Amino acid sequence: MTRQQYAQTLLRTYYGYNSFRSQQWDIINHTLDGGDSIVLMPTGGGKSLCFQLPGLMSKEGFAIVISPLLALMNDQIDALQQNGIPALALNSEKSEDENRQCVNLLMEGKVKLLYISPEKLLSEIDRWSDRITDRICLFAIDEAHCISQWGHDFRPEYTQLGTLKQRFPHIPVMALTATADRITRDDIAKQLNIPDAKLFISSFDRPNISLNVVQGSTGRQKLRHIVQFINLHHGESGIIYCLSRKSTEKMASELSRLGIEARAFHAGMSVKEKQQVQRDFLNDDLKVVCATIAFGMGIDKSNVRYVIHSNMPRNIESYYQEIGRAGRDGLPAEALLFYTYGDVITLQQFARQSGQVQVNMDKLQRMQQFAESGVCRRRILLNYFNERYDHDCHNCDVCNNPPERFDGTRFAQMALSAIMRTGEQATMFTVTDILRGWRKAEILEKGYDKLKTFGVGRELKVAEWNAYLLQMLQMGLFEVAYDEGNHLKITDYGKEILYGRQSVQFNRYQPRDFNVKTHLAEPQLITTEPVEAKQMDKALFERLRDVRKALATTSRVAPFMVFSDKSLQAMATEKPTTKAKFGFIHGVGEVKCQKYWRPFTAAIREHLGLP
Ligand code: ADP
Numbered sequence: 001m002t003r004q005q006y007a008q009t010l011l012r013t014y015y016g017y018n019s020f021r022s023q024q025w026d027i028i029n030h031t032l033d034g035g036d037s038i039v040l041m042p043t044g045g046g047k048s049l050c051f052q053l054p055g056l057m058s059k060e061g062f063a064i065v066i067s068p069l070l071a072l073m074n075d076q077i078d079a080l081q082q083n084g085i086p087a088l089a090l091n092s093e094k095s096e097d098e099n100r101q102c103v104n105l106l107m108e109g110k111v112k113l114l115y116i117s118p119e120k121l122l123s124e125i126d127r128w129s130d131r132i133t134d135r136i137c138l139f140a141i142d143e144a145h146c147i148s149q150w151g152h153d154f155r156p157e158y159t160q161l162g163t164l165k166q167r168f169p170h171i172p173v174m175a176l177t178a179t180a181d182r183i184t185r186d187d188i189a190k191q192l193n194i195p196d197a198k199l200f201i202s203s204f205d206r207p208n209i210s211l212n213v214v215q216g217s218t219g220r221q222k223l224r225h226i227v228q229f230i231n232l233h234h235g236e237s238g239i240i241y242c243l244s245r246k247s248t249e250k251m252a253s254e255l256s257r258l259g260i261e262a263r264a265f266h267a268g269m270s271v272k273e274k275q276q277v278q279r280d281f282l283n284d285d286l287k288v289v290c291a292t293i294a295f296g297m298g299i300d301k302s303n304v305r306y307v308i309h310s311n312m313p314r315n316i317e318s319y320y321q322e323i324g325r326a327g328r329d330g331l332p333a334e335a336l337l338f339y340t341y342g343d344v345i346t347l348q349q350f351a352r353q354s355g356q357v358q359v360n361m362d363k364l365q366r367m368q369q370f371a372e373s374g375v376c377r378r379r380i381l382l383n384y385f386n387e388r389y390d391h392d393c394h395n396c397d398v399c400n401n402p403p404e405r406f407d408g409t410r411f412a413q414m415a416l417s418a419i420m421r422t423g424e425q426a427t428m429f430t431v432t433d434i435l436r437g438w439r440k441a442e443i444l445e446k447g448y449d450k451l452k453t454f455g456v457g458r459e460l461k462v463a464e465w466n467a468y469l470l471q472m473l474q475m476g477l478f479e480v481a482y483d484e485g486n487h488l489k490i491t492d493y494g495k496e497i498l499y500g501r502q503s504v505q506f507n508r509y510q511p512r513d514f515n516v517k518t519h520l521a522e523p524q525l526i527t528t529e530p531v532e533a534k535q536m537d538k539a540l541f542e543r544l545r546d547v548r549k550a551l552a553t554t555s556r557v558a559p560f561m562v563f564s565d566k567s568l569q570a571m572a573t574e575k576p577t578t579k580a581k582f583g584f585i586h587g588v589g590e591v592k593c594q595k596y597w598r599p600f601t602a603a604i605r606e607h608l609g610l611p
């Protein structure tokens, strides 16, 4: 048997997968040849297999996996054990006793993968005898961008990892990350002392995630959108990202009030509370989490079906990482971003208070341009990550609904005239209020209700004005004076339009209709893993989901660790009724087949009315 055939046998036996994804085998093979590597793959791309297989393939050795996040570590160990792979974790949470036990197992060669935090590794490795260190077949460094000051998540405890290569020059090092620009990437190689590391860059495309942006929706309207959206995804898991701790709590309580069970998650909560939310979410006991960016770092749940950004993220890197938490199983998933100019103002304030003002402002602007653009969203994203993508994706809101243009000159003149008449002393919000003729205290106080333009724009809704004012800003009809209370100042170009010397085109504002599912593209799967054209039995799928949940509860693991949604769909399509057939289902390895074939095939037989 060749090396590759052996690897493929293990892939089928332990994981129940039929083939490697692109690059996975090359990376594993390079490691088995003793080479160092830097692996750039998007979230959900399949990094774990790259370091797990070398560990599994090594006769008496094991791979060390360095990971900064305890929660993630424990999840991975659980998942590996479910597949019958001997894996252990060493970290500060373990007792001395557990540590000793772990060391004994390592000595006996009974472990294939050891997950460990960087600080623990550096303190432990000195105490290990040659009997252990001789067995190490790989140092895999997960979240490797943490080693670089240029990355977006620098962790000082990572910087000492460079000594590993000096002390064990013959053991291959694999650095893995889902975000790294060229500077960070070079820095990783330098810090880890692996100048000759081979670089493996996968495509960052996640074609199964549908990208959608809703502009100008605020307050109750936004809430209504979110509620309708969640109802369309009834029974599925999703994350709603909010800008502040307070807003996560507000969102969770409003949703709960409207009958959608949701909970908040943010850094201000106690460790216990946070763990509870994470656990319930992983176990499918809680479907909706309203979170600050603190959530998700340690979440490795494969069946998150949607990610909603209630507000715009601060840069494209964060956005891409956050939406990447959806659809890791390769099944259709949705990203929904709400975007208003108010978000931009808030984020600009954050950026101005940050250490690197210019950089952060520029990144924010790129994000804003993305949200506003009439160009295919995936094209913008992938080009941002320096990946050439020269066609429309047909799985984003722009592709599904290319913008319609119309002559917006009359509306632009109304707005510009209102700005002019306030003596250029009004913010974008005030201008909307004037145009809509809202007699609120601030307007009356300043006498804006006496302006000729007061109420002239009633024919447009607030959301429409928000959208068009934004387009005007982008097209350079006016500027925002940040140093003057965000007042609007008309540019020379804006005056051309105000005085009728030029006309201007607007992209027509289009609210999304959430009652029809037209915006959802036909389910698309990653092309390397085609699914049979046979029809899935939805009722059976629901039934199998219940079976999975019950089994997960008894074995105290998360449902997606029993089987992924993708495996359940395969079962609901193939309807295997025997152990042999069950063993061929995607994601069913030997251990899981043995453990689970009875309850699942029984449910299928019953569903089909078979004895
Ligand atoms: P990452 O760590 O890069 O975010 P994971 O390693 O968690 O991604 O993999 C994402 C999902 O893809 C997991 O559910 C994993 O089991 C699955 N997966 C990985 N490799 C394959 C493969 N070759 N065939 C089928 N599924 C795979």
Ligand code: ZN
Pocket: 376, 377, 378, 379, 392, 393, 394, 395, 396, 397, 398, 399, 400
């Ligand atoms: Zn597109």
